[in-house]
Amino acid sequence: MLLSVRNLVTKLVLGGKHIAVVDDISFDLKTGKTLALVGESGCGKSMTALSIMRILPQPPALQSEGEILYRGKNILTISEAKMRHIRGKSIAMIFQNPMTALNPVYTVGYQLLETVNLHLGLYGDEALERIRIALCEVGIPSPEERINEYPHQLSGGMTQRIMIAMALICEPDILIADEPTTALDVTIQAQILDLMRSLQERKGTAILLITHDMGVVAEIADDVVVMYAAKSVEKGSVRNIFNDMAHPYTRGLFNSRPNIAAVRGELAAIDGTVPPVTAFPTGCRFHTRCPNVMEKCAEAEAPKVSLGAGNHEVRCWLYEK
Amino acid sequence: MKSGAGCMKNNEPLLEVKSLKKFFPIMKGIFRHHTGDVKAVNGIDFTIRKNEVLGVVGESGCGKSTAGRTAIRLTEPTEGQILFDGKDFLKVKDRELKAYRKHIQIVFQNPYASLNPRKTIAGALEEILQYHKPELTPRNREDRMSQVLQQVGLSPDALELYPHEFSGGQQQRICIARAIILKPRLIILDEAVSALDVSIQAQVLNLLHDLKRELNLSYLFISHDLSVIRHICDRIVVMYLGKIVETSSSEKLFSNPKHPYTQMLLSAIPKNHPDEKKTRNVYKGEIPSMITPPSGCPFNTRCPYAQETCYRKFPDKKIVDDDHEYFCIL
Numbered sequence: 231m232l233l234s235v236r237n238l239v240t241k242l243v244l245g246g247k248h249i250a251v252v253d254d255i256s257f258d259l260k261t262g263k264t265l266a267l268v269g270e271s272g273c274g275k276s277m278t279a280l281s282i283m284r285i286l287p288q289p290p291a292l293q294s295e296g297e298i299l300y301r302g303k304n305i306l307t308i309s310e311a312k313m314r315h316i317r318g319k320s321i322a323m324i325f326q327n328p329m330t331a332l333n334p335v336y337t338v339g340y341q342l343l344e345t346v347n348l349h350l351g352l353y354g355d356e357a358l359e360r361i362r363i364a365l366c367e368v369g370i371p372s373p374e375e376r377i378n379e380y381p382h383q384l385s386g387g388m389t390q391r392i393m394i395a396m397a398l399i400c401e402p403d404i405l406i407a408d409e410p411t412t413a414l415d416v417t418i419q420a421q422i423l424d425l426m427r428s429l430q431e432r433k434g435t436a437i438l439l440i441t442h443d444m445g446v447v448a449e450i451a452d453d454v455v456v457m458y459a460a461k462s463v464e465k466g467s468v469r470n471i472f473n474d475m476a477h478p479y480t481r482g483l484f485n486s487r488p489n490i491a492a493v494r495g496e497l498a499a500i501d502g503t504v505p506p507v508t509a510f511p512t513g514c515r516f517h518t519r520c521p522n523v524m525e526k527c528a529e530a531e532a533p534k535v536s537l538g539a540g541n542h543e544v545r546c547w548l549y550e551k
Numbered sequence: 552m553k554s555g556a557g558c559m560k561n562n563e564p565l566l567e568v569k570s571l572k573k574f575f576p577i578m579k580g581i582f583r584h585h586t587g588d589v590k591a592v593n594g595i596d597f598t599i600r601k602n603e604v605l606g607v608v609g610e611s612g613c614g615k616s617t618a619g620r621t622a623i624r625l626t627e628p629t630e631g632q633i634l635f636d637g638k639d640f641l642k643v644k645d646r647e648l649k650a651y652r653k654h655i656q657i658v659f660q661n662p663y664a665s666l667n668p669r670k671t672i673a674g675a676l677e678e679i680l681q682y683h684k685p686e687l688t689p690r691n692r693e694d695r696m697s698q699v700l701q702q703v704g705l706s707p708d709a710l711e712l713y714p715h716e717f718s719g720g721q722q723q724r725i726c727i728a729r730a731i732i733l734k735p736r737l738i739i740l741d742e743a744v745s746a747l748d749v750s751i752q753a754q755v756l757n758l759l760h761d762l763k764r765e766l767n768l769s770y771l772f773i774s775h776d777l778s779v780i781r782h783i784c785d786r787i788v789v790m791y792l793g794k795i796v797e798t799s800s801s802e803k804l805f806s807n808p809k810h811p812y813t814q815m816l817l818s819a820i821p822k823n824h825p826d827e828k829k830t831r832n833v834y835k836g837e838i839p840s841m842i843t844p845p846s847g848c849p850f851n852t853r854c855p856y857a858q859e860t861c862y863r864k865f866p867d868k869k870i871v872d873d874d875h876e877y878f879c880i881l
Contacts, residue, residue: 270748385837386611415610415775420819420833442749445778445821468825486753488782490805490820496760497782499753503718 232436233259233282233321233404237296240274240281242507243289249507251277252294253460257453259404262430264437266447266468268483269457272504275440278457279406282438283323284313300404319349322397326409328389332381338392339377342399349400364399365392368425387418394425401433408440423449444487448472453541456480459505459515466542476537476544478520514547522548564634565737565769566599566622571631573614573621577842589841591617593793594631599737604763604770606784606801608777608816612838614793615773619739622771623655624648636736653683656730660742662722666714672700672725673710676732683733699728702765703758720751727758731766739771744779756783777820781805786874789813792849793841794865797877809869809877812850848879856881 240252252274259265267275280286281294297304305316325331333341339361346357365373368391381389390410397405411419427450430437439451447454447468455465456477464477475481485498502519505511511518517527527547535549574588591614599605607615621628624640633640635651643651659665666675676696680687697707703724714722723743730738744752760783762768774780780787787804789797797810808814815833822829834853839845845852851861860880870876
């Protein structure tokens with residue numbers, strides 16, 4: 231297994247209290263496959279990604295607990311110096327907003343050069359050639375000119391391509407993509423997803439995709455983990471989730487999505503709002519909004535239940551045998 | 552029509568926009584030389600009918616927000632004609648304009664940015680009533696405020712609270728309450744649900760749908776999200792680089808898109824199910840600059856069917872049937 235996350239817990243110190251924003255998350259990421267972490271804002275999906283990269287803001291975050299096994303080694307316990315060799319080189323990340331992720335006062339070329347110098351030990355013409363190839367790969371026209379431009383001179387789609395080029399220039403094993411297309415138009419989104427797919431096919435990169443968009447999941451994911459209020463509520467292959475979705479929250483997510491094909495009218499929205507991290511409900515955290523709520527849901531945390539096919543697993547009282 | 556069974560539907564126009572243009576001048580140097588224009592809206596015509604939802608779609612930077620704002624004179628148009636309820640809206644001045652403002656309201660994308668953080672909800676809503684309806688007594692005002700909050704699904708207790716005490720979805724409900732408090736006839740919704748999570752987005756879309764029926768509203772719904780547009784709109788206008796390229800009823804646009812740009816937009820929508828087969832024809836390239844738009848058809852830099860005439864003049868209107876027209880030589 232390329233990356234195994236086992237019982238990951240990440241806590242923040244908020245108002246003197248320790249609050250778990252990632253609570254007991256486990257999943258496996260396989261070479262050449264894409265795993266999607268799905269959920270609404272505040273469910274802890276980005277925090278999971280930052281925990282894997284070990285770039286949580288500390289404080290308020292505390293050292294993550296549990297295990298993150300990268301090629302069998304727990305990267306939560308290795309030294310920062312060793313982590314620095316992995317971060318950016320073996321595990322790279324792209325962020326939602328490319329404009330804020332790039333430094334506005336340096337040229338695009340300079341920022342790419344930094345990565346190449348540091349991780350690949352290439353300098354001078356050799357380094358520039360490597361950058362040129364990387365920019366060509368992500369479909370940037372006339373890379374020689376783009377190298378000398380500043381981020382603000384490029385469009386949103388272009389800067390996201392630069393971010394992807396920067397993340398992929400060291401040919402990482404794992405690419406963590408945090409809402410990579412959310413800020414982009416559909417046409418650019420389609421191009422970026424195609425690009426990620428073709429790079430994955432060529433290089434066997436594993437992708438951890440963080441998104442709230444079920445359409446993007448349908449396009450690119452192999453496996454899915456659905457998160458709600460810091461917990462994973464359902465996981466399985468993309469077909470498990472799309473064909474046999476089990477958890478009421480997953481069903482709610484699908485039903486509240488306006489559908490191009492379906493007839494119009496009332497959308498089946500989920501009532502209420504996502505609870506804030508400081509006030510997660512007791513028992514199953516979804517019980518306050520759940521249409522199938524039972525008495526015991528509020529009392530005790532729901533059990534994990536394996537459902538028939540593959541690794542399909544749901545955390546819900548409805549499926550308890 | 553499918554939307555809102557039982558709601559009145561007629562074809563009477565509420566807002567008519569004719570050859571509307573909005574150019575933002577670019578000034579350079581200490582003498583502020585006029586060196587060019589950003590042609591954000593470059594000659595468009597559209598009509599919002601009574602009790603109808605008209606959608607405007609397009610990629611970011613295509614001028615859809617400017618079109619919405621200019622149509623209701625939040626920014627003054629450079630050229631063109633606007634008729635509101637048959638009356639020339641551009642000739643309306645000062646006091647009369649204030650009266651017109653009551654009929655047209657707007658809701659923006661980011662609810663937190665459009666509410667004053669130092670005012671309670673009561674403060675935000677009361678200001679509008681004091682300005683536009685000075686005849687109301689404080690008691691009447693309070694009743695009206697409680698009433699609109701209930702209409703948008705909030706409790707009247709919310710009046711005493713500040714914007715930061717609400718979630719994003721609730722804040723957007725407050726913005727909608729503020730928009731309907733004067734009983735308007737038209738609301739511009741500029742990416743009003745784009746910043747919300749899916750489950751909250753569905754709640755707000757349902758609310759908008761109900762309010763439209765209860766209050767006989769018309770919406771101009773501006774969004775880049777095609778599935779949301781498909782869900783709520785009766786008719787759709789597709790914009791590209793300051794121009795309208797296709798206008799159609801919602802069903803016909805999705806079942807039979809005519810303009811190559813519309814076809815490209817629709818093909819870029821992510822699929823619904825992993826097993827769905829979808830042919831994608833997304834043409835290379837990006838939206839050109841609005842300062843120097845391509846001559847002729849603005850899409851000619853990306854269009855695979857572009858012919859010599861496309862570079863010379865903007866194509867004539869082609870009519871498919873009464874509510875479907877497009878601008879393309881094909």
